[in-house]
Amino acid sequence: MSARKIVIDPVTRVEGHGKVTIRLNEAGEVEQARFHIVEFRGFERFIQGRMFWEVPVIVQRLCGICPVSHHLCAAKAMDLVAGVDRVTPTADKMRRLMHYGQVLQSNALNFFHLASPDLLLGFGAPIAQRNIFGVIEAFPEVGKWAIFIRKFGQMVIEATSGRRIHPRLCVPGGVNQNLSVERRDALRGDIGQIIKWCVDALELHKSYIHDNEVLYEGFASFPSSYMSLVGADGGMELYDGALEAIAADGKTIFQGVHPASYRDYIIEEVRSWSYMKFPHIRSLGREEGWYRVGPLAQLNCCTFIGTPIAEAARRDFVALGHGGPVHATLAYHWARLICMIHCAETIQDLLFDDDLQGNDLVIAGERRPEGIAIIEAPRGTLLHHYTVDGNGQVTGANLIVSTTNNNEAMNRSVTKVAVDYLTGHEITEALLNHVEVAIRAYDPCLSCATHALGDMPLIVTLEDAEGAVITTRVKQ
Amino acid sequence: MIRTQPTKVLVLGYGNPGRQDDGLGPAAAGAIDRMGWSNLTAVDNYQLNIEDALEVAAHDVVWFVDASKVGDAPFSVTDVSPSRTVEFTSHLLRPAALLAIAQQYCDRAPPAFQLAIRGYEFEFVEALTQGGRENLRAALGMLTESIRRVRARSPLRAAP
Numbered sequence: 197m198s199a200r201k202i203v204i205d206p207v208t209r210v211e212g213h214g215k216v217t218i219r220l221n222e223a224g225e226v227e228q229a230r231f232h233i234v235e236f237r238g239f240e241r242f243i244q245g246r247m248f249w250e251v252p253v254i255v256q257r258l259c260g261i262c263p264v265s266h267h268l269c270a271a272k273a274m275d276l277v278a279g280v281d282r283v284t285p286t287a288d289k290m291r292r293l294m295h296y297g298q299v300l301q302s303n304a305l306n307f308f309h310l311a312s313p314d315l316l317l318g319f320g321a322p323i324a325q326r327n328i329f330g331v332i333e334a335f336p337e338v339g340k341w342a343i344f345i346r347k348f349g350q351m352v353i354e355a356t357s358g359r360r361i362h363p364r365l366c367v368p369g370g371v372n373q374n375l376s377v378e379r380r381d382a383l384r385g386d387i388g389q390i391i392k393w394c395v396d397a398l399e400l401h402k403s404y405i406h407d408n409e410v411l412y413e414g415f416a417s418f419p420s421s422y423m424s425l426v427g428a429d430g431g432m433e434l435y436d437g438a439l440e441a442i443a444a445d446g447k448t449i450f451q452g453v454h455p456a457s458y459r460d461y462i463i464e465e466v467r468s469w470s471y472m473k474f475p476h477i478r479s480l481g482r483e484e485g486w487y488r489v490g491p492l493a494q495l496n497c498c499t500f501i502g503t504p505i506a507e508a509a510r511r512d513f514v515a516l517g518h519g520g521p522v523h524a525t526l527a528y529h530w531a532r533l534i535c536m537i538h539c540a541e542t543i544q545d546l547l548f549d550d551d552l553q554g555n556d557l558v559i560a561g562e563r564r565p566e567g568i569a570i571i572e573a574p575r576g577t578l579l580h581h582y583t584v585d586g587n588g589q590v591t592g593a594n595l596i597v598s599t600t601n602n603n604e605a606m607n608r609s610v611t612k613v614a615v616d617y618l619t620g621h622e623i624t625e626a627l628l629n630h631v632e633v634a635i636r637a638y639d640p641c642l643s644c645a646t647h648a649l650g651d652m653p654l655i656v657t658l659e660d661a662e663g664a665v666i667t668t669r670v671k672q
Numbered sequence: 673m674i675r676t677q678p679t680k681v682l683v684l685g686y687g688n689p690g691r692q693d694d695g696l697g698p699a700a701a702g703a704i705d706r707m708g709w710s711n712l713t714a715v716d717n718y719q720l721n722i723e724d725a726l727e728v729a730a731h732d733v734v735w736f737v738d739a740s741k742v743g744d745a746p747f748s749v750t751d752v753s754p755s756r757t758v759e760f761t762s763h764l765l766r767p768a769a770l771l772a773i774a775q776q777y778c779d780r781a782p783p784a785f786q787l788a789i790r791g792y793e794f795e796f797v798e799a800l801t802q803g804g805r806e807n808l809r810a811a812l813g814m815l816t817e818s819i820r821r822v823r824a825r826s827p828l829r830a831a832p
Contacts, residue, residue: 242796257690257798260718309722328722329756332776339777347723361717
């Protein structure tokens, strides 16, 4: 029997092109799986030559899923270029409010829209039901949470930037506006309910875990290292802080790493078959240095969460790790819900902070030629690195986006699924479903918001060792 | 006494203005918004989102405006009906699915149309192509005329 490749080839609008290739060996066993993402290109070229003060606005065009995250990360990097190490309290808190609103609504989209059909209706539920409509039908309350938590997050973004999309809150060295009392009061009126719904969603998720303990812990799972920003006190920190990485056994690989030093700790490798880079921890090398980022890493790397409800939920969560990090891939969703609670609680705290009505918005310093910043975006660690010439034009840019950080981990999860669920030579509906579930846990943002009518549906192709197509399956 | 309200029209233009003709939808929404007509709401976004169902359900006629990589130039128009279709591992939400959410959650899915404006280039450039601009102009002519007709034909509707 010859070696064969099974190719799962989705070409979706918002997220560019991605496909899954599962390679079998001569014995028909799974040898390797790769999750190809072929649209990550041109980011840096898009930015080069632009004036540094334009960049926080321009970079939003990179991604239609998380434009706010790029806006904030670029702003932090350009603060440094503008010679500002620390913005004013009003600017800092306005940015944080926007950031937590973005993380809240983006995590809500993943959990409610993408993941909850799998988790609440079951991996094996018919595709006609295993979607957001099936969830709304079976769990009407969940549909309400999905829509209104999303809407609240958008309201926070709009309140901080004055506009629903294309925010222009940040400028190098600060922000353009403070939070009006009217908008603050409107948000104050809703935040208590939002926190309650997030907690309700967590409780619902925990009931699923209770009923599916073995599947939950084992599905697409494997031990790995983790990396995340962490506060100086070890607490969860999504907007600022130092980089920390832990090994699969929980031991520290590095901690307290300032973003400016990232190249001493992280190296990016290019592979011929993917446009995505493969970052890994320099000291551990290519084979051992890969890691996971995102909500699971944020929970595993911090030692506490600074808001009470989320901290109580974290203590419950860490028990799953039996004294070490939690490695269950499906636990991304659990961690994501805890992050949502933390975001909602933080928003509540900020809404009662008078600094948000301050008028000291921007400061200036002496220009520098380089700026490097990191934030924890909804999908994990996001890094922006710029160099700027004497005229203020960007001469170089390097972006490591969250999905790139999870590149190798997603391959490993797909491989695990293929090993566990591929039987014979058939690409079954069940296999497709399980591959989807594994990828969704990471909530990958496959590209950069190109999105026009006319792209293709999911295409599944079975090839032999010479590349000849054995069979093709199209999924609309 | 029966109160009456004017017909409310929503134009939802979506796409990424940073990717050349992918920005045709937002450009159309921007142009419609600048007309400043009453009871006409025009919003743009990178993509459709589930919370847009609330906005959809609050209007009487909805136009979804997007760029098209294939199909007729300068544009094509199709009716959109609620449909419970979902995509593979994606954040994508199509107009028919959004209408279905509005129907299911808000119990209201207004008449809706997809305006697909033909685009040609989708690389990282923040400008429409010449061909895209010409197609946008033609599409806006049709869209404004259609909205004008709706407003003239049915200026008032019975309030719920």
